[in-house]
Amino acid sequence: AQSVTQLDSHVSVSEGTPVLLRCNYSSSYSPSLFWYVQHPNKGLQLLLKYTSAATLVKGINGFEAEFKKSETSFHLTKPSAHMSDAAEYFCVVRAFNQAGTALIFGKGTTLSVSS
Amino acid sequence: KAGVTQTPRYLIKTRGQQVTLSCSPISGHRSVSWYQQTPGQGLQFLFEYFSETQRNKGNFPGRFSGRQFSNSRSEMNVSTLELGDSALYLCASSPGASGRPPTDTQYFGPGTRLTVL
Numbered sequence: 001a002q003s004v005t006q007l008d009s010h011v012s013v014s015e016g017t018p019v020l021l022r023c024n025y026s027s028s029y030s031p032s033l034f035w036y037v038q039h040p041n042k043g044l045q046l047l048l049k050y051t052s053a054a055t056l057v058k059g060i061n062g063f064e065a066e067f068k069k070s071e072t073s074f075h076l077t078k079p080s081a082h083m084s085d086a087a088e089y090f091c092v093v094r095a096f097n098q099a100g101t102a103l104i105f106g107k108g109t110t111l112s113v114s115s
Numbered sequence: 116k117a118g119v120t121q122t123p124r125y126l127i128k129t130r131g132q133q134v135t136l137s138c139s140p141i142s143g144h145r146s147v148s149w150y151q152q153t154p155g156q157g158l159q160f161l162f163e164y165f166s167e168t169q170r171n172k173g174n175f176p177g178r179f180s181g182r183q184f185s186n187s188r189s190e191m192n193v194s195t196l197e198l199g200d201s202a203l204y205l206c207a208s209s210p211g212a213s214g215r216p217p218t219d220t221q222y223f224g225p226g227t228r229l230t231v232l
Contacts, residue, residue, distance in 0.1 A: 036223075042225060043119075043205060043223040043224050043225040043226050044205065044207075044223040045223070046220060046221075046222070049220060090158065095160075101163065101171060102148065102160040102163060102171050102173065103148070103150070103158075103160060103207075103221060104160070105150075105157055105158035105159075106157075107157050108157060108158075
């Protein structure tokens with residue numbers, strides 16, 4: 001079975017400092033992993049995805065994530081936080097069976113950015 | 116292309132009533148999935164429809180049901196509403212690529228906020 005664990009429920013950074021949101025995964029298969037972001041009262045927006053191509057994945061808005069199989073991790077980083085990055089971030093693994101597919105979400109990490 | 120649209124955006128119902136939510140996927144997408152988001156349980160998968168057939172289902176009671184039409188639009192229905200059904204219901208669409216494992220990306224709508232009183 002597939003699962004993800006987001007190691008921090010809340011991360012606070014100052015504007016202009018690096019961002020690190022941590023995620024560990026568990027998967028019986030070679031996983032498909034995603035990071036989504038949700039701004040208040042908005043739907044989910046895809047930041048980036050890993051599907052067994054390059055282990056360093058670049059996404060939108062300067063975010064990137066590195067797939068590390070030996071550590072079963074898929075941490076999200078950004079070199080310099082912006083106020084607009086304040087939101088909730090979800091690490092997601094795709095679960096699939098013979099019938100279809102579903103996304104399994106982590107509990108989320110709330111990112112706060114102070115000026 | 117227009118994104119995923121969901122109607123209505125907000126809904127207030129009372130216990131025991133039923134409700135129908137609608138989702139229009141991105142043009143050309145054939146797969147529609149539904150998720151429930153609550154503060155306590157987070158985001159949970161409800162079901163997935165592809166070409167008018169439910170092909171995957173999460174762990175929710177039978178009060179939750181859905182369907183998909185020939186134009187890929189989807190509806191979900193919740194009967195005999197309970198207070199715990201208050202949530203943000205999100206719909207996501209994807210092209211519905213064939214083959215296993217599927218690698219296409221799901222794109223989410225803004226959600227329908229359901230409040231049960």
